[in-house]
Amino acid sequence: MGKLLCDSPVADNFQASSSPSVSWRETTPPPLDTIEAVDLVDQTASCITEVTTWDTVLGLEEQQRRNLQRLHAKGVLWKHPEDESSPHGRSVVFRLSHGGEVSADGNCLFTASQKAMMATARENDARELRKRTVMRFLQDFGSAKAEERGMINDVIKHLYAPDLRNGWGVHVVQEVKLLAKKEERVSLDSAIEELIHLGMQREIAAESVYKERCLQVDDGLSWAKYMSISGSPDDEYDIVTLQYTEEGLLSVDENRNGHAAAFGDDIAIECLATEFKREIYVVQAHGSDGMVDEDNCVFFLPHRPRSQICEPPFFLFMKGTGWCGGGADHYEPLIAHPSSFVSSEKVAMVL
Known part of the structure; x- marks a missing residue:
């Protein structure tokens, strides 16, 4: 499960200090020529795993399903935010598919992140991701x-x-x-x-x-x-x-059996982003109870690392609910299929 700050007057008072805008240590992006070039397409194409089509994902209304199918068909355009050297420099189109269900045991941020990154190594299992997240926070918090x-x-x-x-x-x-x-x-x-x-x-x-x-x-x-x-x-x-x-x-x-886990929040997501030097986008798809029209029912909430970006982004999914602009309380993985750059007019969204 997860916890995001709601889009509300109370939350607005803290928005300046919540992810993704919190900067616990002042960092100046290094010159572009010091960042190792990343072949985004080759890097992830070999890691594509079996995914679930949006037609078979449970719990979606038709307006959500149509928009998510469009994201997969047309893709979203991502450009390295520190690469201004050319209009198409290190730009990639990602076609987003659902990465399958994960257990709603409180560890879903880390389980979903593991699947979204397509990590199979033992050191990147969900429990280890949680530990690395906490260690990253303590290091940055201690030096702030x-x-x-x-x-x-x-x-x-x-x-x-x-x-x-x-x-x-x-x-x-x-x-x-x-x-x-x-x-x-x-x-x-x-x-x-x-x-x-x-x-x-x-x-x-x-x-x-x-x-x-x-x-x-x-x-x-x-x-x-x-x-x-x-x-x-x-x-x-x-x-x-x-x-x-x-x-x-x-x-x-009272949680007498001790089975409750700490739900991942915005701070944890930003720490994950920093640990892996890549942006994390939480994609919320709201239904009719969210009081949004169909053209605006999908939101991309970016979480940027507090350091240079060396890897392509990964994406997490939330089925939004109408009670709060902050979304639901369960993360699911999205699998980002990379493809070559196309005109920005032909993609579903530019990040």
């Missing part, structure tokens, strides 16, 4: 200026420890993420039972104990601990989720 770290902390706090006094004009339900150490679950349960014996309702007791004794995800270091969680028994922490409505506590997801 204090002002930049503060900006990132604010975004993380907004996403995972929101101010429950505000935001209700945008969200019906808001979530607070907490991290419970696996080795402390027995003592946490004992503390909850003590409050219950004193007459407190179980959910209120659990909320009180977890908020007092668990780690809140509200800054860069706690985000790294959170994003490291894959739902494996080897994880150091379990994710506890408190859900609130404007009236107060709605539910407590």
Whole structure:
């Protein structure tokens, strides 16, 4: 599953510090002649895997399906953003196909990215991609200026420890993420039972104990601990989720089996982009509930690396929903079939 910032007044306040525009360290693109030329077509053509046609993808409305079929038939034009030496320099047309279903286990950003990159090596499996994402974040966050770290902390706090006094004009339900150490679950349960014996309702007791004794995800270091969680028994922490409505506590997801994984968010996508030195485009296809006309129901949300771009982009897919401009909560892979440059007038979209 995934988490994107919504297109909303609240999110707008943080848009300057959310992917893809966040720059945790000042970087100046190197001169073009220092970047090794990449034969984009030859590099990826040999890696094409079996894909699913848009006709057979479940859960799509006709307006979504028609636009996605058009993307595959005509392709999207991508040009290396740092190559201004010629109008057609290092330009590639990608024809986008669905890369198949991936498990909705919370690891879908990394599983889908693995498939979208057509990576088969063991070092690029989904769990390893998660680790590399977190390590990239910690390296860049640690070398950032204090002002930049503060900006990132604010975004993380907004996403995972929101101010429950505000935001209700945008969200019906808001979530607070907490991290419970696996080795402390027995003592946490004992503390909850003590409050219950004193007459407190179980959910209120659990909320009180977890908020007092668990780690809140509200800054860069706690985000790294959170994003490291894959739902494996080897994880150091379990994710506890408190859900609130404007009236107060709605539910407590205690995740007693420890199967919940940290959903990939915009920050994680940008870290992946930086780690692999390539752009990542999240392609959202909205249905009729998205209040968009058919010609505008497909969105390309770019996430650029915080360094030079040395590889072609890869693409992830989201079936958009109407409740929020930020899209759905599940990533799927797109397979980008490269072909030679054609006139920009003949492609479905220019990125």
